[in-house]
Amino acid sequence: MQVTETLNEGLKRGYTITLTAGELDEKVNEKLAEAQPEVEMKGFRKGKVPMALLKKQFGQRVMGEVMQESIDGAMNEHFEETGDRPAMQPQVRMTNEDWKEGDDVVVEMTYEALPEIPEPDLKAIKLEKLVAKAAEADIDEAIGKLAGSAQTYKSRRKGSKAKEGDQVIIDFVGKIDGEAFDGGAAEDYPLVLGSQSFIPGFEEQLVGVKAEDEVTVEVSFPEDYGAENLKGKAATFDVTVKDVKAPKDAEIDDELAKQFGADDLDALKAQVAERLEAEFGGAARAVMKRALLDKLDESVKFDLPPSLVEAEAKQIAHQLWHEEHPEVQGHDHGAIEPTEDHQKLAERRVRLGLLLAEIGRKAEVEITDAEMTQAVMAQARQYPGQEQQFFEFIRQNQELQQQIRAPLFEDKVVDYVFELAEVEEKEVSKDELQKAIDELEDDA
Template identity: 45%
Template sequence: MTVTETLNEGLKRGYELTITASAIAAKVDSAIAEVAPQVRMPGFRPGKVPSNLIRKMHGEALRREAIQQAVNDAVNGLMTEKAIRPAMQPTLDLDGGANEGEDLKVSVSLEVLPDVPDSDVDGISLERLTVEATDADIDAAVERLAEQQKSFEDAPAKHKAKTGDLVVMDYAGSVDGVAFDGGTGEGMEIELGSGRLIPGFEDGLVGVKTGDEKTVKVTFPDDYPAENLAGKAAEFAVKVTAVRQPKTVVIDDTLATNLGLESLDQLKTILKDQVEAELNGLTRTYLKRKLLDHLAAAHSFEVPPSMVDAEFQQIWQQVAAEASDEDKASMEAERGDYGRIAERRVRLGLLLSDIGQKNGVQVSQQEMNRLVAQEASRFRGQEREVQKYFAENAMAAAQLRAPLFEEKVVDFLLGKAKITDRAVTRAELEAAIESEDETPLGAGAPGHVHGPDCDDDHGHDHGAKPAKKAAAKKAVQAEEAAPVAEEAAAAPTKKAPAKKKAAEAVAEAAVEEAPAKKAAPKKKAAAK
């Protein structure tokens, strides 16, 4: 094989490999000799079929396989000989070699990983904002949990429904007098003020009594997923079968025992742990963001355009999927901003990977086994297949390993940093985080149930539209680098959440604020 370099410009490389006809022929002969013992043909004993007959019957297929093997060997040899570290999969263009006696020319185009400059990892000065979980925080968490556990009782016959009451109703919807699919239902329960229904529907139920029949007029949102209903005015014939009032929930040991716990004190202990974990998460989010800001400002080196493009496409797809219709109209004007976000993510990913390698940061086999087990737990009944997949697929394993590797590098850097603590309130910490985000998170996207309600299982809310640039905010808020495996570029993979005890899971739900107030960013988002 001969190798000719055709391009050496920045991180771009090009090579032309010539694989001789004799080398291909030798691989074909080797393949024929390998399969000969298994070939069966009438008139010949097993394994005694002449090679010329095997060549005549299977030569074309064996030649294709031989060429594929020759190309793989040639490209792998090129990478080893030139000590090339490809940023992405090389692009190959084959010319010739299809016929006997014909050389094969392979054009190889690729981008290489850059030489990352050494980083001074000692003595980085950072400020850490800390928040102490107060008794008031714990009491508020208990109250939220109690609110979630409330029940309802039948209201007096003449009671008029108000916000907070539960209305049970049958309904039948129509547009221009014509009923539509999914627009009828019986016995639906709705808590007034919950925001579950189409805008205006719950308001139309305020003041109704048991036995009332009423026509509620609403307009489907313009971004409603059913195109035949989006933006349309509709009428729902409603019959109220019951109105129920919320019972007062007493915060005492009974509340805890109803959740499977021994006492209110035990419940408060669990909630305190959850509150502290959430506050620690906010603290780490802010601290990690400042660390990455420092690294980004201190390092500037060329990054592979192919990696930047791949990262951009991931960000762009996420933004497009989560953007409101209003945002989508202006997205193109911000394409350049997201391109710079992608470049920063890739640069930080490569930098963190280099720092980790040079300082011996590793993901242990035990940690890797745990990651695989967590991922396999998401596919019940297929756990063995998932484990086998990661055992046999090095790139998939690298993708799974990369986020944990990044977190360990961050921990390594924070362990060497000069960190000063400053106590603040939760509101101040959230404000510090949000000050680096352009807008707060918006509400969820509309669902696809065509009646007045939206099934809770869908996780949507028809009562509010996403805040402007909500998707953009979500794409940049976590301030993370693009996860890069120790030896190869790898796209981020969502990790399966760890399982919790039932009581802890219930308690955790009470700790979370309403979506409009939450400031803790989610993982696996783009860096600002």
């Protein structure tokens, strides 16, 4: 095997790998000799098939295996000797496309090498950690929202007119052309006006009704209605109003606490405070992480593989275009050219990605099987009833596994740097923390 360098410009590398016909033939013979004792063929005892016949019968297939193994082996040997790490999968092609058995195999390999990444002094990094405590007002506000979610309804004074947001208890019968249709009737149905749970126009016509009223509601079923026999049809509903109820927030007491799994109101408040401070902690971590990435981006510079930057810029441009055009669901649109801003953001992301990967590699940061399983389970919950299919889909898709693993790895590396850096805590209010988060979003 002979390896000749053909390109060495910046991070771009090119090599010609020549595998001689002699060494290829030798490896084919070795493979056939290794398999010979187990080969059975008509007219010969097991293991006694002549080598010449084996070569005629299986030589071409074995040659294909040998060529692939030899090229892979040559590439691995090259990377071990040079210490190069390709930024993306190397491009490999045979230059003698008219190759025939007995010829040397000449392969051209090109790639972009990962750059030498300087090691920052992580202990010299100074960071500020915002600490927000759950104030009594924050806890009361959260408890109030829980009470609102546990809303009940209380009958209004007799003769009161229904308002939007009220609940009306109704009997109704739906008719098309004067004939009742299947599924169009119910008794004692609780309908909240303004909930848009009925077909368009129905609830609006019940605003202002009183208990014991009998009204006829006239509507048309939407053209995209689920039942084929009702699509676009005009209908009437004979409605009897049996009660009109006003919304009533639950009382903030021990009974409310028990609805949310707490022993009493004090225990519920403690749970809410813990949840709020966990949310505040997550927000504060995001602020500190951005500050860390900004410091690393400013202090560490090195050459970037052009192919990685180009791919990242295209991905950013494509993602932002879809955010600006949510009505376009597919990807059958024209080419989206990255702008200068996309390019700058791509350079930052690639630089920080490579830097964090190198810090993690040297610190031997790894994602455990348990951490990976937990992350997959969290995503699987988005598909209730299909969790097993989701797990199987992820198991068979290496690219998706990497997409799940990458942010886990980044967060573990960031936590590792936090431990080494000089971190000073600063107590802030919830509003001050929210302001810091808003500034992050504005800069995104």
